[in-house]
Amino acid sequence: MRPTDSPRADRVTYVELFFDLVFVFALTQLSAYLYENQTPVGVLEGVIMVCALWWAWVSTTWVTNWLDPAKLPVRGAVIALAFLALVLSVSIAEAFGDRAWAFAIAYVVLQVGRTGFIVWATARHDREVSKDFVRVLVWTAGGAVLWIVGALLPLPWQLPFWLAALGLELLGTVLGYPVPRHGRVLIGAWDLSGPHIAERTALFVLITLGESLLVTGFAFTAKESSPESVIAMASAFVAAAATWWIYFDHGERIGSEAIEASDEPGRLARTAYTWIHLAIIAGLVLLSVGDKEALSHPHAHGLAPTITVLGGPLLFLTGTVLFRRRLERRWPRAQVVGLFALAALAAVALALGTLDVLLLTVLAALLLVAVAIGETIGRVRRGRRGGG
Secondary structure, three states: OOOOOOHHHOOOOHHHHHHHHHHHHHHHHHHHHHHHOOOHHHHHHHHHHHHHHHHHHHHHHHHHHHOOOOOHHHHHHHHHHHHHHHHHHHOHHHOOOOOHHHHHHHHHHHHHHHHHHHHHHHOOOOHHHHHHHHHHHHHHHHHHHHHHHHHHOOHHHHHHHHHHHHHHHHHHHHHOOOEOOOEOOOHHHOOOOHHHHHHHHHHHHHHHHHHHHHHHHHHHHOOOOOHHHHHHHHHHHHHHHHHHHHHHHHHHHHHHHHHHHOOOHHHHHHHHHHHHHHHHHHHHHHHHHHHHHHHHOOOOOOHHHHHHHHHHHHHHHHHHHHHHHHHHOOOOHHHHHHHHHHHHHHHHHHHHOOOOHHHHHHHHHHHHHHHHHHHHHHHHHOOOOOOO
C-alpha cells in the first residue's frame, strides 16, 4: 500500500509515467482510425475504443492510488500492464477486423489481471479494500465474457456485444458492483489521495494535447506548404494552447483541493475524474482529427466535416463545464457562453452547408481563446491564484 505518512503518498512515480507513454501511441492510432472512418458506424466504433482506452487507463490510476509503485511487485505489475496496453494499441486499426481477438484479449487480461492483482496485494494489508475489489472482479469477469464472445462474432454482432461489455462496467460503477450475499462497494467511503489522482489525470490531458500536436505536425509535413496549410497549422496550435489554458489555469488545481475536503472523496473522484473526464479526453482526441481534416481538406464542407471540426471543442467544453460544476458547485460563466457560441456556430454551419472546414477551424480556435481570456478575467476578479 502507499504510505500515508511520507511524500510517496501523493507522488506520481516514473513507472506510472512509463505506463502513460504507451497511450501516446494508442491515441495517435485512435485519431487515425477516426479520421479514416467518418461514418455513423465509424463513430460508434470510435466511441467504443475511446471508452475502452480510457477505462483501461483510469482504472489503473485508481489502483496505483492505493498501491505503492515503488514496491517491486507493484512496479512489475504496472510494466506488465503497459505491455498489454501496447498490444491493445497496435490492434486499434483492425479492432473491428482481423485483430478483434487481439484487442479483446489484451483488454480483458489487462482489466481482469489488474483487478486480481489488487485483490491479492491488499489481502494482508486492507481486508476491506480487498473485499471491495473481489466484487469489482466479479463484474469485470462478466464483462470479459462479452468482450471475448463479441470478438469471435461478425461485425454486426461484435458492436452490440462490446457496447454491452462497456455498459456492464459503467453500470457496475453506478450501482457499486453489487454481488449477491456479499453486498456492494461503498465508493463514497473510499479514502483516496486527491493530489495524486488529480495530477495523474492532468498528465493524461497533457499527453492527449501532445498527441494532437503530433498528429498536426505529421499531417503538415506530409504535404506541400500553402497559405491554407499554414493557417490550419497555426489554428491547431492556438486551439491546443487555448484548451491547455482553459483546463490548467484554474480547474486542474481545484480538483485535488475538492477531493481532500470532501466527505465522500471516492464518489467525487469517480464522478469528476472517471466519468466527466472521458468527455474532456474524447473532445481533445476529436480536436486532433478536426485539425488533420483542416490540413488535408481545407475547403471541404458538409455534415461529416462540420461534426469532425466542431465536435472536439464542443465535447471538451462540455466536459470542463461539468467538471467545474461538480467541483465548485457553480457554472463557469465564460465556458458556458463559449459552449453556446460553439453550438450556435455548428447550427449555422449545418444550416448553410457551405462553410469551409478551414474557416470553421479558425473560428472554433478564436472562440476557445475568448473562453480562456474570459476564464482568466473571472479568476482574477475572484482573487483566485492561477495554476499551470
